[in-house]
Each structure stands twice: as C-alpha cells, then as structure tokens.
Amino acid sequence: xxxxxxxxxxxxxxxxxxxxxxxxxxxxxxxxYANENGTESYERLEFLGDAMVGLVIAHKxxxxxxxIREGELAKIKAVVGSEKVLADISKKIGLANLILVGxxxxxxxxxxxxxxxxxxxxxxxxAVFLNFGFEITENIVSNLLAEKIMDVAQKKLFFDxxxxxxxxxxxxxxxxxxxxxxxxSGPAHKKNYIFEVRINGEFYGHGKxxxxxxxxxxxxxxxxxxxxxx
Numbered sequence: 001x002x003x004x005x006x007x008x009x010x011x012x013x014x015x016x017x018x019x020x021x022x023x024x025x026x027x028x029x030x031x032x033y034a035n036e037n038g039t040e041s042y043e044r045l046e047f048l049g050d051a052m053v054g055l056v057i058a059h060k061x062x063x064x065x066x067x068i069r070e071g072e073l074a075k076i077k078a079v080v081g082s083e084k085v086l087a088d089i090s091k092k093i094g095l096a097n098l099i100l101v102g103x104x105x106x107x108x109x110x111x112x113x114x115x116x117x118x119x120x121x122x123x124x125x126x127a128v129f130l131n132f133g134f135e136i137t138e139n140i141v142s143n144l145l146a147e148k149i150m151d152v153a154q155k156k157l158f159f160d161x162x163x164x165x166x167x168x169x170x171x172x173x174x175x176x177x178x179x180x181x182x183x184x185s186g187p188a189h190k191k192n193y194i195f196e197v198r199i200n201g202e203f204y205g206h207g208k209x210x211x212x213x214x215x216x217x218x219x220x221x222x223x224x225x226x227x228x229x230x
Contacts, residue, residue, distance in 0.1 A: 013140075032104050049127075079152045085148050161218075205222030
C-alpha cells in the first residue's frame with residue numbers, strides 16, 4: 001500500500017512530505033475491497049473531492065472567460081466535471097491502475113468501472129486538499145483539466161446534455177430522468193421523433209429530431225437549461 005501512495009504522489013508531481021498518508025490509501029480503496037478487507041472506502045473523501053473539483057473548475061472557468069454568461073459557464077463546468085471526463089483523466093495519468101477493488105469487480109470491464117475511476121479522481125483530490133491545502137490542490141486540478149476546459153469552451157468536446165442532466169438529477173433529486181416517445185412520424189427513410197423528458201413525473205422539456213438520440217438530447221438540453229436557470 002505504501003508503494004501505491006508513492007505512485008499517487010509521483011503521478012500528481014508532489015514532492016512534499018505528507019502529514020496524513022492514510023487519506024491517500026483510503027482514496028484508492030473501493031467499497032467492495034473495503035468490505036472484504038475491513039478497511040475504509042473512499043466514499044467520504046469522494047464527497048469532499050467532488051466539491052473541490054467543482055470549485056476549481058468553476059474558478060478556472062470564471063477567470064478564463066470574462067465575457068461568457070453564467071449559463072455557458074455552468075455548461076462548461078458540467079462537462080469538465082462529468083464522470084466521463086474525470087474517468088478519462090484518471091486513466092490517462094495512471095491513477096485508475098492503482099484502485100483497489102474487491103473480487104466482485106475484478107473481472108469488470110473498463111467502461112463498467114468508469115464511475116469508480118471518476119470517483120477515485122475526486123477522492124484523491126480530497127486527499128491532496130487535506131494534506132497540502134487549497135493552493136496546491138487548485139494547481140493540480142487546474143493543470144489536469146485546463147485542456148478539457150478549453151476543449152469544451154471551443155466546442156471541441158461534445159456537450160452531452162443527457163449525461164449532464166442525469167448527473168444533475170441524481171445529485172439534486174436522487175432519481176433519473178425519464179424519456180418518453182410522444183410522436184413518431186414520416187416515412188421509414190425520413191423519420192422524425194418527439195421525446196419528452198420527465199423528472200419525478202413532472203415535464204421538464206421536449207425535443208424533436210431525425211433520430212431518437214437527437215430528440216432525446218434536445219429534450220435533455222431544454223430540461224437541463226431550465227434546471228440550471230433556477
């Protein structure tokens with residue numbers, strides 16, 4: 001385990017002594033491993049890390065883009081802080097390779113583990129904060145996510161409204177959005193679809209597209225923008 005802690009610090013380019021190495025051990029321990037081995041999982045750290053990562057993204061975006069309105073800033077933050085992006089970063093820097101999982105997850109595929117990779121990124125950032133304070137934490141997160149922030153702002157990284165809406169509703173309402181096909185029209189080679197999206201049974205948006213995927217994305221866009229405008 002000490003080797004894993006050293007590897008984390010190497011990945012993050014931290015060369016300082018740490019007062020609380022146990023936080024880094026905990027940060028890479030999934031609940032499946034913790035339950036099998038009688039240790040603590042990263043879940044509490046992930047709660048703190050989620051807030052830390054979101055704060056740094058919001059601060060960096062706010063400073064970089066002086067002329068972008070709040071709604072656009074929120075979209076950038078949602079994409080950069082999404083499970084997919086954080087999982088990709090975790091895999092890219094090698095953090096994902098250090099995660100301790102139980103036997104029940106030992107044969108899971110990479111895609112199935114993406115949520116764990118993203119969570120572990122956040123829990124590790126929490127461990128950095130608890131050991132070294134906000135300034136070092138902000139520098140690390142900014143350096144790791146700066147390229148993604150620019151990609152989203154320049155429309156190089158697709159804004160997945162369905163994913164953003166799902167993550168928002170999970171956090172805010174502890175539920176998932178429901179997509180309902182309202183209308184299907186046109187000949188087989190030129191279909192049009194209209195979908196509604198509902199949250200806890202309440203209508204939040206609709207979308208029309210030439211494919212079900214497009215219509216759902218547009219419905220999610222309306223719902224997401226309605227929610228963040230509140």
